[in-house]
Amino acid sequence: MAILFAGGTLVAALLGQYLLFDKGLREIVASVDIERSLSRNPVRKGTPLQVTAIVTGRGSSRMQVQIADLIPPHTILVDGVTTVTINPDPSSQVRQLSYQIVPDIHGTQPFSGVSVTVGNLFFEDTVQLTRERDREPVLSVQPSGFFEPPVSELSEGNLDSRKLSVWRGTDIHSLREYSPGDDIRHVDWKISAKYGKLFVKRYTGEMSSPPLIILDLPWSSVPWPAKEFDRMISDVTGMVKHTLQTYQYVSVLLISGPNILHLIREEKNLSRCISELREWMHPAERQDHFYHMKDRSDLRSSVRECENGLQQTPDPGMQAFYEAMRDRYLTVLQYQRVPAFSGQVARTLSQVTITEAYLFSLGCGDTSHIRQLARLLQSQNIRVHIRIMDAAVAREARP
């Protein structure tokens, strides 16, 4: 009987303590609230993101309370702390958490919730709050390539560009010893086996340049189609926005006929770029004109056409005509100089790195500068896309 009594009192004491602990736990958990703010959302995969969380909760006497913010899955905590301790004070307390995470998988990632750990002298328990409001906001992670460090360093005797490359290229730049954090897929297993320690391949960066947007403004001294002009402005603005979103910077060349007006070079700020475009995007005065001048390749092809015609026609009158035309073209070819416009374009292009260009023009009046420009770009292995608002002129201007 006495042993039963002693055991009964012990069980009663333990049960009582547990019920008291459970009551305190419920009150504490019910008081916990979290409000997170992100430095930016959406975020690109692999880039650090600053998270600030305001945690509200109340403590309880003789109870240790720890509240931890649970970061989204597939993210890495790189800086800061995600846990706060609440004082054993029944009043409501506010704590701020600040930390940096790096998402390593793209997609939508809600936060994992909040973890509340409560303990007293006898018991300890953890409750994970994963209600919808505890998991807000949903982190939107955009895909991205491998973020490669600068592939060349002067200390290694290279003279390549030190610009950060977004996309990993395919060419192997060098090898170096493996260090923790390196991608295991980059390990060169043959070399590693040969030297008995891990070596990773370093790849050259692959450049991904935005297209150059060339805007050919109409001559202010002649009438221009206002509707088409507005459409062209709208198209250019849309393309500038799209290019900025995709490549983070944009270059715009403004010309009017064979006159270079302005170059917006690798602009990263959309509002600044748009305000510059607003300043320049209107019909301009043309100091130089080509007067439908054929360039040297056009003249050579015209000479060839005349010679072909001369051989094929038996008519003496037509032969005399072809001969006269051929002599005229040859004379022009002999005295024609490379226009200053070509040199100006070449100098302008040397300031930007491009592999593609979009040329917007109304196509009214003389379009010989468009042909010249297109040929010049193509000669530098730059793909040219010509957008002429008037479809009939577009066919004529195609290089």
Add this chain to the structure above:
Amino acid sequence: MTPPQPEYPFFIALAIGVTGISVLLGSPAWYLNIALLLLVCGILVITRTLHERGFYLVCAGEPLVVACGIMNLWAGLFSACMLAGIVYGALGLLESQKDLIPFALFCGGSFIIALLIQVSNHVPLALLVIGGLTAVILAIQSVRTYQFRKQYTGA
């Protein structure tokens, strides 16, 4: 000057009570109660700086509760309540008047258990009642815990 620690008044009460009851009841094993009382006293002094003081005190005090309970059930109840006071005081759970509520609840619960044992002449019946009550409380608590976690985990 440091304030008197609450476990010592409870120990003094326990010592006086156990000695008095042993003398009054003329128990043939009175020396056992005194020996176990001295054991509690020794543990109380030795474990002053130890972190798990409460555990050691419970381990040392329970044999005294059993010994007193063999002598007289109400003496066992008295020693159990005093031991609870000592342990609560040693753990710092008797710092305010509000803290007396759990202690009083424990004393009340122990009284009910003692009463139950007193009225039932057989151990299995009392054991069944105490075990059944504990099981019911634990079952209710399990359901409450499940509902609580379901509410907060959004499941």
